[in-house]
Amino acid sequence: MKDVRTIHDKQFQSYISAAEIQSAVERLAQDLEKDYQGKKVIFLSILNGSFMFTADLMKCISSNVEVSFVKVSSYQGTTTSGRVDELIGLNTDLKNRSVVILEDIVDTGITIDKVLTLLKTQDVESIEICTLLFKPEAYLGKNRPKYIGMEIPNKFVVGYGLDYNELGRNLKEIYQLID
Helix, strand or coil, X not given: CCCEEEECCEEEEEEECHHHHHHHHHHHHXXXXXXXXXXXXXXXEEECCCHHHHHHHHHCCCCCCEEEEEEEEEEECCEEEEEEEEEECCCCCCCCCEEEEEEEEECCCHXXXXXXXXXHHHCCCEEEEEEEEECCCCCCCCCCCCEEXXXXXXXXXXXXXXXXXXECCCCCCEXXXXX
């Protein structure tokens, strides 16, 4: 029996367990450590949604890394707004650095494309995208993530940092909207 939660006016059922999430995070950490061994890497976490993913991922990486945060917004309710508003800028020098953007979810790619456009002016050595969740059916962007925890269908999800009108981020599992 699936766990059902009501958030605001919608019902969500359990979809991805905490154990499945942790397994994906650990696999991503191993891949990142292997690929960035000996490099001056900075992880750029996209807030608010990626805070749990970033925290868990950083706990699985044993090498010396730097983490910074930027806050952008492209959602209203259960749909993307189609635009990105930069809310908090980046205050770290990225020149000649390897940058890994950490996202909770990549669906349309609008947020990632905007962040990449902003970062390419920083004279970085390299930029890659790491996301816990990827929706290939919804993706319209130009820059597909290199590191993907899980591919999921184009359905609205909440939990593990993901929200529905600011609620549900605290759930340790990921829940899918019941149609």
